[in-house]
Amino acid sequence: MKKVQFKSNYSQYFFLAPQLLILLIFLYWPIIQTFKDAFTMQDAFGFGSQFAGFDNFLFIFSDPSYFTAFKFTIIYSFVITVITGSIGLLLAVQANKVMHGKSAYKTLLIWPYAIAPAVVGVMANYFFSERYGLLHHLFNNLWGFNWYENVFDAYIYVIIAGSWKQISANFIFFLAGLQAIQKTVIEASIIDCKSNIRRFWTITFPLLMPTTFFLIIINITYAFFDTFGIIDTTTIGAPGSETKTLVYKAYIDGFKGLDLGSAGAQSIMMMIIVLVITIFQFRYIEGKIHYN
């Protein structure tokens, strides 16, 4: 193959520039600003700025509601990952089997993915409204549902609101994963094993592992960051601060409480947490996955 080479030594920078500029403005500059905020103490308007060392970090570590938010975020991302992953997989396997009207099923199942989290939250708000909420009445008849004060009930509220839309994302990727599995492998396995379930767990599911791994990361990131709009339109962190995610807490402290130092420190903590989780996943889980 003939090597294609640009004549100038600089033209590559020219072509890279727009992309680099976007990264610089929207990614690196905010990160630098966040570090600056986290290590300074300043008033809301940015005056009286002085170096604070680790004061902002000590401040958040001495805040019990920070640990509540940490605990909730971990529980929330775990539950959302499991629920959306398993339901998404179940739906994908079933939709893959359908013979007639396949694209209709697919379209309907993918639809919710296009809805913005804030809108999902507002819809959930209706379902859980004490006045006219269907789910509120259902749960209330079952065990006396009251998310205003009961932590468990509030968990149910935000978990249902947070999972619904993300099931669609899981569905799309699992369906694509299923369709990428070679027919011959499936056919060969049918000859060897009669049990549908056993065939699924021994042949299909291992072949889906790359997709599953990808979705675990996507789901955790979603539960960490994208559920912000859902929390803000449903429980706003109540009762207590039991349903505040770390992102939501940083927002409340930074934008409602106008304490940018604390919000900056929380953002950096979040960066570290996500980094640790991702490293853990790549080191310990990815090793067990076979890519084709």
Added chain:
Amino acid sequence: MKKLISIFVLLVSFAFTSNSYSKTEIHWWYGNSGFLGDVIIEIANRFNESQDEYMVIPTGKGSYEDNMAATIAAFRAGDQPHYSQVYDAGAAIMVAQVKNGVVIGFEEMAEKYGIDVDADNYIPGIKNFYADGDGKMIGVPFNSSTCLMYANMDILNEVGIEEVPKTYEEFEGMAQKILDAGYIPLLQSHSPWIWTENFFSRHNLLMTDGNNGYDAVPTKTLFADTEAFVYHWTKVKEWYEKGYYGYKGRAWGDNQAPFTNGEAAFWFGSAASFGGMKGVLPNFTTNPIPYWDSVTGGKEYPTFIGGAANWILNGHTEEEYKGLAKFIEFMGSPEMDLYYHNMTGYAAVTKGGIELAETINFYRASPYHKAVGDQLGLEGSTIPGGYRAGNWPQIREVIYENVEPMLNGDITVEKALSNMDKGAAKLLKQFAKTL
């Protein structure tokens, strides 16, 4: 091609004509929505129609918190409006910003650009709430409310209660009757504002050290140390368990809705909730918020001013400030003050407005409007008419975070109040560092 050129020429000439007629624009950001937001737009429209040199452009930014955050972000980006509505909890932050050249005080503005409304024309209580340590008025009083008790008279008539309760003791005595008839006796929409800040003012008690922050930068709140406050929340918890008091979460509207729908007998809200309720609920009255007879010994004290003021932001041209001065003058006129009072239920903030109301016998025609002025006008308080505590929006959050576990029984009242004190002390310390 010829056609295109002629269209282009036409467009350009339009652009120039509109330019030559253009007025000096004054941007006013606000944090009210719904009905209250509509009234703000109406005020701007009236001003714009009253003269043709200046144009006030009102922009709603969502809630009070949203507007404050937006204003700060805009200032940091050098793109701030001329005039912005900031609420009571943010007053300490805004007053502190005069020395940094963010905010221009009302009196400085009046001196420089000749505003025909004197600071003394505003009611003293309201003026002092938005004044600096030397008593110079910084924020321009605008929508001033306080918490009031709304009563559904149809329910009270049905269960045979003739008079609305003046004290919490009286309320306690009638709550069972209301509950038995199938109604929620009491709801309230803002635990930090109504049952914390204004609990202290209503009972003439200090809320923070440093004389509510007026004498010294406060270092702690006095929640758990105030016996009456512990007593109050112990009672509230008891009422909640008995069903006398219904908690519908933190959202203002969720707590108001059952009252507006005729399911609750009493609701504590803002004086300004009146405008939206009129015409929806047929037979209601506005009343002063109750107090504990056992705490004050039968005496009544005024509550703090709630709501918001407008703040003049630095960094604009002389011409624009002249226009803003005209607008402030316009809003401070007795007619506009009374118009706003009448439409929204917010208190009249100028002496001229109150005089006008008396001259035309306004309160006889509309007795709803009276309670707010009556409650704010009470005398005999020995505490300051407000509180100067920074980071207060976050302290309100801390209060909410502890009210819920207290009501559901996860923590005791004493524990909840001492948690609030601890959280508040840390936030106050943090704020003191930025001064």
